[in-house]
Amino acid sequence: MRRRMTLKRFARGMIVPGVCIALISYFSWHAVYGEYGAFKLTRLDERLAIRTAELDQVSAERAKLERRVHLMQPGRVDPDMLDEQSRASLGYSQPDELTIYLNDATR
Numbered sequence: 661m662r663r664r665m666t667l668k669r670f671a672r673g674m675i676v677p678g679v680c681i682a683l684i685s686y687f688s689w690h691a692v693y694g695e696y697g698a699f700k701l702t703r704l705d706e707r708l709a710i711r712t713a714e715l716d717q718v719s720a721e722r723a724k725l726e727r728r729v730h731l732m733q734p735g736r737v738d739p740d741m742l743d744e745q746s747r748a749s750l751g752y753s754q755p756d757e758l759t760i761y762l763n764d765a766t767r
Contacts, residue, residue, distance in 0.1 A: 692698050731738040732745070746752075753759045 690697060694700070728741070731741040
């Protein structure tokens with residue numbers, strides 16, 4: 661003899677599957693759209709690539725400036741660097757020289 665399915669029995673039988681579906685949906689949504697989800701990770705990778713390029717550029721400029729500072733250390737000043745700095749600050753040049761002024765941003 662088969663018992664008839666009532667609404668109460670049906671609802672009681674759907675509690676566990678309903679909770680499981682809700683949990684799976686919750687964790688799936690957070691895996692894709694959450695703070696550490698798949699979309700955020702791709703954006704983090706893009707930001708990392710941009711920041712790495714900026715770091716390389718700043719490191720190259722720093723190395724260039726460190727070379728210039730190294731040439732001007734007391735006790736072992738490079739004569740060419742001294743000549744360049746003195747002419748730039750005083751604005752002097754020889755009559756047979758061609759003077760080209762560069763913008764500070766291009767140095």
